[in-house]
Each structure stands twice: as structure tokens, then as C-alpha cells.
Amino acid sequence: MSVQDQPTITSAYRSVGVTFESLVCNSEPFREAIRLAASAAGKDVSILLLGETGTGKNLIAQAIHNASRRHTKPFVSVNCSAIPDSLLESELFGSEKGAFTSSDKLRRGKFELADGGTLFLDEIGDMSAIAQAKVLRAFEYRQFERVGGEQTLHTDVRIIAATNRPLDSLLATGKFREDLFYRMNEFTIEVPPLRSRKPEIEPLAQRFIKECNERFGTHIKSIEPDAMKKLQAHSWPGNVRELRAVIKRASVAAPGEQIRSDDLRLSVGPTPTDEVKPDGDLSMSSVEAKHIEKVLNKTGWNKKETSGLLGISRPTLDRKITEYNLKKPD
Numbered sequence: 001m002s003v004q005d006q007p008t009i010t011s012a013y014r015s016v017g018v019t020f021e022s023l024v025c026n027s028e029p030f031r032e033a034i035r036l037a038a039s040a041a042g043k044d045v046s047i048l049l050l051g052e053t054g055t056g057k058n059l060i061a062q063a064i065h066n067a068s069r070r071h072t073k074p075f076v077s078v079n080c081s082a083i084p085d086s087l088l089e090s091e092l093f094g095s096e097k098g099a100f101t102s103s104d105k106l107r108r109g110k111f112e113l114a115d116g117g118t119l120f121l122d123e124i125g126d127m128s129a130i131a132q133a134k135v136l137r138a139f140e141y142r143q144f145e146r147v148g149g150e151q152t153l154h155t156d157v158r159i160i161a162a163t164n165r166p167l168d169s170l171l172a173t174g175k176f177r178e179d180l181f182y183r184m185n186e187f188t189i190e191v192p193p194l195r196s197r198k199p200e201i202e203p204l205a206q207r208f209i210k211e212c213n214e215r216f217g218t219h220i221k222s223i224e225p226d227a228m229k230k231l232q233a234h235s236w237p238g239n240v241r242e243l244r245a246v247i248k249r250a251s252v253a254a255p256g257e258q259i260r261s262d263d264l265r266l267s268v269g270p271t272p273t274d275e276v277k278p279d280g281d282l283s284m285s286s287v288e289a290k291h292i293e294k295v296l297n298k299t300g301w302n303k304k305e306t307s308g309l310l311g312i313s314r315p316t317l318d319r320k321i322t323e324y325n326l327k328k329p330d
């Protein structure tokens with residue numbers, strides 16, 4: 001990239017404050033994921049973060065950037081599932097003045113804005129075939145053209161990609177390009193689900209109580225032993241995000257200084273492991289579909305409440321309803 005093409009770096013593109021030390025980590029599986037991430041941080045390889053929703057992939061991506069030699073440069077995040085195909089090319093690669101009837105000035109894309117720093121391609125499992133084809137060359141050669149432009153630009157970015165979708169089944173069904181996968185897959189880190197990180201539940205809950213006390217002026221000091229047992233026994237389909245939402249609600253609902261069992265509103269339904277029928281469909285996606293349907297029915301298809309209980313965002317819930325073809329009962 002030539003000097004006059006250098007993007008203006010604003011603080012909005014800097015990743016704030018997340019370091020490996022700032023993450024709550026108190027279990028062997030998560031410690032191993034963090035060890036791998038910290039080890040890869042200084043080595044400039046592309047990193048692929050895999051793990052269920054809410055396990056901490058965004059935080060880990062930021063911690064990697066902040067521990068890398070690129071930490072003084074931008075951390076630019078792109079949510080691939082949120083950008084329609086028609087806009088993706090200009091979002092990622094930018095557009096020249098006059099490229100569209102409405103474009104009265106040059107716009108730099110994310111690949112260019114991240115120059116020198118880290119580009120975080122989030123939710124890559126949701127990218128359409130068209131989007132995957134467009135990203136492939138930029139991913140491999142760090143080369144691209146702005147929409148409406150002829151000049152090939154080069155960018156020096158480290159790419160971290162993440163998805164909560166089962167990439168192996170997307171690959172097997174041809175929904176994800178193998179060539180793109182192998183380029184992203186230089187160094188894969190699996191972020192374990194919260195149900196296999198039980199010793200982390202208590203310190204995470206304490207962290208979120210502290211956050212609530214500071215943010216909402218609550219005065220919670222502890223969690224009743226029965227309530228703690230309930231938190232330990234839960235399967236946490238929405239992982240750390242779900243735990244955070246549960247603690248936030250309980251902190252506000254608790255009448256005193258202690259969170260009681262009654263203050264906890266936990267999502268209902270089978271854990272991904274407790275409904276194992278040898279002749280049934282045992283895939284994670286089948287269990288997830290059933291679980292989401294159960295929670296939707298429990299809330300009378302109130303999507304706001306359902307996404308809160310599941311610990312996932314509204315767009316993710318909408319996507320899963322479409323994906324699993326879930327229908328509101330008559």
C-alpha cells in the first residue's frame with residue numbers, strides 16, 4: 001500500500017484493554033486454549049477460533065491482537081453474517097469515488113483499514129458461497145481492488161477468523177469452501193464450552209456480580225450455596241454469555257446481598273448430553289434445534305426473552321429458527 005493510501009487510524013479501531021490476564025481462567029481445558037492462543041499471538045500465523053456461541057472467541061481474538069507485535073495498530077472486526085452479499089465487497093475492500101451512483105467519496109474497506117494490524121473475520125461459518133469466493137484471494141495474497149478501482153492494493157494484516165458453527169459438517173456438505181478453510185486453518189484453537197469448564201463458573205459469576213455492582217449499583221456480596229449448586233449443574237447452552245445474563249438478572253432481582261436459588265432463571269430443556277437415545281439423531285445441531293424450540297415454546301415465542309435465556313443475540317436466534325425450520329405451534 002502506498003503512503004498516500006495509508007488509512008487514517010482512529011481510536012475506534014483500536015482494541016481496548018483485553019489481555020489474556022484479564023480473562024477469567026480457572027479450568028484445564030480453557031487454560032490450554034489460552035496457552036495455545038498466547039503461544040500463537042507472537043508468531044503472526046492466521047488463527048481460526050472454533051467454539052460454541054458465548055465461549056469467549058471475541059475476547060480471545062482481542063487478547064491475541066494485544067499480545068502481538070501489531071498491538072499498536074488497528075484491530076478491525078467484521079461480522080460476516082451481518083453483511084449482505086451486495087455490500088460485502090465494498091465493506092471488505094472499499095470503493096472508489098463514483099463506483100456507485102450514491103458514492104461521492106472514496107471509502108476504504110476493512111482489509112485496508114486493518115493495515116499493519118489484525119483483521120478479525122467473525123462468524124465466517126455464515127458466509128455465503130459468493131462471499132467466500134471474494135475473500136479467498138485477499139486471504140491468500142493480501143491483495144484486492146476497491147470496488148470500481150483498477151489498482152491492486154496490498155495490505156499487511158494478520159487474520160483471525162472465528163465461528164460457532166460446526167465447520168466440519170459445513171465442509172462435508174459443501175457449504176464451506178475447502179480451499180478457504182485450509183488457508184484459514186493455519187492454527188486452529190478450539191474454545192471449550194462452559195459445561196466442560198466447571199471450575200470457572202464460580203469465579204466468572206463473581207466477576208459478573210462485581211460488574212453489576214459497579215454498573216447498576218446493586219450490593220450483592222455472595223451466592224447462596226444452593227444457588228451455586230444450581231449454576232454448577234446447569235448445561236449452559238449459551239455458555240459464558242448466558243451465565244453473564246443469568247447473574248445480571250439475579251443481581252437485580254435479589255432482595256438482599258445474596259443471590260438465592262429463586263433469583264436464578266435458567267433456560268430449560270435437555271443438556272446436549274442427557275438425551276442420548278441410541279437410535280435417535282445424536283448430532284449437536286439436532287439437540288440444539290430441540291432445545292431452542294423448547295425454550296421458544298416456554299416463552300410463547302417471545303424472541304427477546306428466548307434469546308436472553310439462551311444467551312444468544314436476536315439475529316443469531318432468527319438465523320437458527322430459519323436454519324432449523326422451527327415453526328410456532330398453531
Ligand SMILES: Nc1ncnc2c1ncn2[C@@H]1O[C@H](COP(=O)(O)OP(=O)(O)OP(=O)(O)O)[C@@H](O)[C@H]1O
Binds near residue numbers: 023052055056060163
Ligand atoms: N473468560 C472470560 N472471562 C470473562 N468474561 C468472559 C470470558 N469469556 C467470555 N466472557 C464474556 O462472555 C460474553 C461472550 O463472549 P464472546 O463474545 O467473546 O463469545 P463468542 O465466543 O465470540 O460468542 P459468539 O460465537 O456468539 O460470537 C462476553 O460478554 C464476554 O465478555
Ligand SMILES: [Mg+2]
Binds near residue numbers: 057162
Ligand atoms: Mg463472537
